[in-house]
Amino acid sequence: MPKLIIDNLEIEVPEGTRVIEAAEKLGIYIPRFCFHHALGAVGACRVCAVKVLEGAVEGVQMSCMIDAQDGMKVSTTDPEAADFRRSVIEWLMLNHPHDCPVCDEGGHCLLQDLTVAGGHSIRRYEGGKRTYTDQYLGPLVQHEMNRCIQCYRCVRFYREYSGYNDLGVTGIAGRVYFGRLREGVLESPFAGNLIDICPTGVFTDKPSRYTGRRWDFERTPGVCIHCSLGCRTTVSARYRQVGRMEGRFSQRVNGDFICDRGRYGFYYADRPGRPRSGRISGQTVSVDQAVYEARDRLQRITEEHGPQAVGVIGSGRSSLQTQSAMVHLCRTTGWQGPVFRNTRITGAAADTAACALNPENAVSMRELETADAILAVGADPVNEAPVLALAMRQAQRAGAQITAIDPRPLEWPFDFEHLACRAEEIGEALASAAERLSDSRRPVVICGTEITDAGIVLQAADLVAGLRGSGKTAGLFCTLPQANSFGAALLDECNACAADLAARVEAGQIRALAVIESDLWHDFPDRPQLEKALEKLDLLVSVDFLDTPLFEKADIGIPSLTVFEAGGIYVNQEGRAQQVRPAHTGGLPITVTGAGDHPPRTFAPNVPGRDMPAAWVTAFCLAGQAPPETDAQMTAWMRYNFAVLSDLARMDADGVRLFAGGKTPIAHEATMPEKPEQCLELLLAAAVFGGEPMSDYSQCLRELAGLPAVWMDRADADRHGIAAGDRVGLGFENGEVSFVVRISDHMAPGVLVVYRHPDIDWQPRAGDTRYNIREDRIRRIEKA
Amino acid sequence: MIRAGIDIIASIAAGFYTTGRHLFVRPFTESYPEYKRPLPARSRARIILTRDPEGRERCVACYLCSGVCPVNCISMQAAEDSRGRRYAAWFRINFGRCIYCGLCEQACPTSAIQLTPDFEHIRRDLLDMVFEKQDLLVDHCGKDPDYDFYQHAGVVTGLAGKGDHISENAPVNTRTNMP
Numbered sequence: 001m002p003k004l005i006i007d008n009l010e011i012e013v014p015e016g017t018r019v020i021e022a023a024e025k026l027g028i029y030i031p032r033f034c035f036h037h038a039l040g041a042v043g044a045c046r047v048c049a050v051k052v053l054e055g056a057v058e059g060v061q062m063s064c065m066i067d068a069q070d071g072m073k074v075s076t077t078d079p080e081a082a083d084f085r086r087s088v089i090e091w092l093m094l095n096h097p098h099d100c101p102v103c104d105e106g107g108h109c110l111l112q113d114l115t116v117a118g119g120h121s122i123r124r125y126e127g128g129k130r131t132y133t134d135q136y137l138g139p140l141v142q143h144e145m146n147r148c149i150q151c152y153r154c155v156r157f158y159r160e161y162s163g164y165n166d167l168g169v170t171g172i173a174g175r176v177y178f179g180r181l182r183e184g185v186l187e188s189p190f191a192g193n194l195i196d197i198c199p200t201g202v203f204t205d206k207p208s209r210y211t212g213r214r215w216d217f218e219r220t221p222g223v224c225i226h227c228s229l230g231c232r233t234t235v236s237a238r239y240r241q242v243g244r245m246e247g248r249f250s251q252r253v254n255g256d257f258i259c260d261r262g263r264y265g266f267y268y269a270d271r272p273g274r275p276r277s278g279r280i281s282g283q284t285v286s287v288d289q290a291v292y293e294a295r296d297r298l299q300r301i302t303e304e305h306g307p308q309a310v311g312v313i314g315s316g317r318s319s320l321q322t323q324s325a326m327v328h329l330c331r332t333t334g335w336q337g338p339v340f341r342n343t344r345i346t347g348a349a350a351d352t353a354a355c356a357l358n359p360e361n362a363v364s365m366r367e368l369e370t371a372d373a374i375l376a377v378g379a380d381p382v383n384e385a386p387v388l389a390l391a392m393r394q395a396q397r398a399g400a401q402i403t404a405i406d407p408r409p410l411e412w413p414f415d416f417e418h419l420a421c422r423a424e425e426i427g428e429a430l431a432s433a434a435e436r437l438s439d440s441r442r443p444v445v446i447c448g449t450e451i452t453d454a455g456i457v458l459q460a461a462d463l464v465a466g467l468r469g470s471g472k473t474a475g476l477f478c479t480l481p482q483a484n485s486f487g488a489a490l491l492d493e494c495n496a497c498a499a500d501l502a503a504r505v506e507a508g509q510i511r512a513l514a515v516i517e518s519d520l521w522h523d524f525p526d527r528p529q530l531e532k533a534l535e536k537l538d539l540l541v542s543v544d545f546l547d548t549p550l551f552e553k554a555d556i557g558i559p560s561l562t563v564f565e566a567g568g569i570y571v572n573q574e575g576r577a578q579q580v581r582p583a584h585t586g587g588l589p590i591t592v593t594g595a596g597d598h599p600p601r602t603f604a605p606n607v608p609g610r611d612m613p614a615a616w617v618t619a620f621c622l623a624g625q626a627p628p629e630t631d632a633q634m635t636a637w638m639r640y641n642f643a644v645l646s647d648l649a650r651m652d653a654d655g656v657r658l659f660a661g662g663k664t665p666i667a668h669e670a671t672m673p674e675k676p677e678q679c680l681e682l683l684l685a686a687a688v689f690g691g692e693p694m695s696d697y698s699q700c701l702r703e704l705a706g707l708p709a710v711w712m713d714r715a716d717a718d719r720h721g722i723a724a725g726d727r728v729g730l731g732f733e734n735g736e737v738s739f740v741v742r743i744s745d746h747m748a749p750g751v752l753v754v755y756r757h758p759d760i761d762w763q764p765r766a767g768d769t770r771y772n773i774r775e776d777r778i779r780r781i782e783k784a
Numbered sequence: 785m786i787r788a789g790i791d792i793i794a795s796i797a798a799g800f801y802t803t804g805r806h807l808f809v810r811p812f813t814e815s816y817p818e819y820k821r822p823l824p825a826r827s828r829a830r831i832i833l834t835r836d837p838e839g840r841e842r843c844v845a846c847y848l849c850s851g852v853c854p855v856n857c858i859s860m861q862a863a864e865d866s867r868g869r870r871y872a873a874w875f876r877i878n879f880g881r882c883i884y885c886g887l888c889e890q891a892c893p894t895s896a897i898q899l900t901p902d903f904e905h906i907r908r909d910l911l912d913m914v915f916e917k918q919d920l921l922v923d924h925c926g927k928d929p930d931y932d933f934y935q936h937a938g939v940v941t942g943l944a945g946k947g948d949h950i951s952e953n954a955p956v957n958t959r960t961n962m963p
Contacts, residue, residue, distance in 0.1 A: 127951075133946050146938050174956075215847075
């Protein structure tokens, strides 16, 4: 461990630490543009110059390019080094345009900060400024190349770190250009990170263009709830509205980066159609009125038909507060539920994944980056949990062998071996692929829960247990369907699913349903069954912050608060409970009250729209009880009422790991139906953009979803005489749906894969996420 | 005794003489509001939003004036028009709170916000002191008759293309490696 002196302060750092990092450990911030701790050093910008007073290489040196060595003496304040840095900033500013007032980076721009810090204010050079033509890079990222200072951070992130190749660098000398070969939408689902990583305003956030300056935003630490990983974010809100989302560094979860779904998925929170008042039989009423009406009518049904006549349905997108309040609601009233999953098969897989996790086998995403062999079973991280793909990419860059067992046409940004097999064959393939991990020391098994069943999850968990038994530090990493599915698995007490409740509604046992923050309309696979059940109901109460079709159909609709207004605790797929603080206080945003013009000139004691309660408050009110008054009291209440949540007291900046500890997961039906002859198995799979109900409300992400497509194996397509780009109709029992055909050489034969898309209404047609479609019902509508 | 009496009379006469002399001098009291003295252009009173020499709004809603304002009396929302020009969708100054320090004018990078010598804009209703964008916008350049920010900024706004603004070179051809 070398020991060196920086600015007369001594520090001992691990071998291979750069001087710039060693200084940072001492609290000395050396200016930098190109150096980034996730991307490493390239020495492109020359602004981190320091003077080495004693050591192997003396004189002015780039602190990001020299390793800390024993006996080294470094000065960051030496006049020679300071003068060097000042000159570097001055020449970086030669070509930088005079557009800070209209640049969105202004206010949090590294170049701006260092220009001011370097004392540079008047451009002495009188020649012209270099200009570049910009490119259209899609709906998310705005390109303005004039501002570039050639630090290479963007291509290093885009190509090396995230593994996509469509953004690169062209030109030489003073004409270096960062962009695509041809104008077009960036292919990477991590492209939004270019905005965070660019030290100046070349890449800026397009959907939030001009919404505000960094100093005007209320910036709050948040957690992304658009998949189960629980990446850390920074929420920027202004005028009672979320304006921008950025990645927040986390040592354990996501590192520095987030995906574009998490970055741009927040627009549901401020959409004009969002429910903001109570609704009784289509009539707008106050929130309190709706809550009391719901409470009284549910009470009446309970008195007439017994507590078993009321069912409660929740979901994995609610906070732990809401979920535990719902369990409490059912405990006190005797109502059925709450159920947090839609069907038994997917619910059982997710539950099993949560229950299989224990302190020994659980790995965080950052630990996964150090794995030397990864086996992914029925998991498609790019689409299901995108940032996981970034972590796997880092493992692969460090030399890990990655194997995937999956029927889908996987397109991952790193090298891996794809063992394509049908969903039913995953179990066998897993058994035979297990030996690939035998040479590794730190293997990780990644298991998805969307197309697998509980049996496969258990098999993966057993494999990890076996590997650990043979002395390896093996880890299990499961992805779950929703942000707080883990919390649902911890709290669930009723061992049922929404399909069970729907059946009981049809049987006349349940007469009223309270659906709290659940997208039953989108997620429940069998729409005809759901519709039949809804028709039979005497009363449907919906509590939600989204204007889902179910909310529209409900007899009583009660609005609730989004995560940005209510905060909450969310438990990610590795059992890490993370606290989200409210980003703003709620109420109608000024864009709504002012209708785009000046805010209203009237004054009122209350902010309009601030009378909405969080869903957990409503749950307490439905039970006829007073809710805890503050968030802190609510957390304490949860700890005392649920033994499994008692560890919340130990929550710190990294969150706290919660484990189910011997809980029995919901029972599952063992087998999936055999594929009949002359049939192709249609598999509905998650897509990175489209299909996740909340981010579907973001217009910018909908643009990226493209056309609804069906993926076919080449052999299957050839047999039907179908070519890529053709338009085909798939005939379901209840009607035909048309898709564009995509053809893959590396997916399981006999399988059709359809990625969820906001425009496909698959539930009324297919009735399930899997469907056996007869080959003669695949019809070509139009040739490419 | 007599000498003391003469001194007293002389000093009283001198006083009366000074006073009496002013009976024959023109008064120099400026009786406001009948007479309004022309104030220097740099005087700091009512704030305006000026236009550029072509008559377009100068304000780009960069939030610098609201950021620097020590009493937080300026608020605005930036937006983008169809030609890519950044402008203020709304802009509000609460003159009930303004202390006329002039920091907003100093901070303004486009010479849009300027203080004028017009100090007479007191209203009886406090709400009337809240000026909206249409109340602030004038149709002249104010103290800075020449400056047009977008001629220097280098962003394409429909005013000119890349490389066509003041002191800009033609766009780089990125498809060649010739020196």
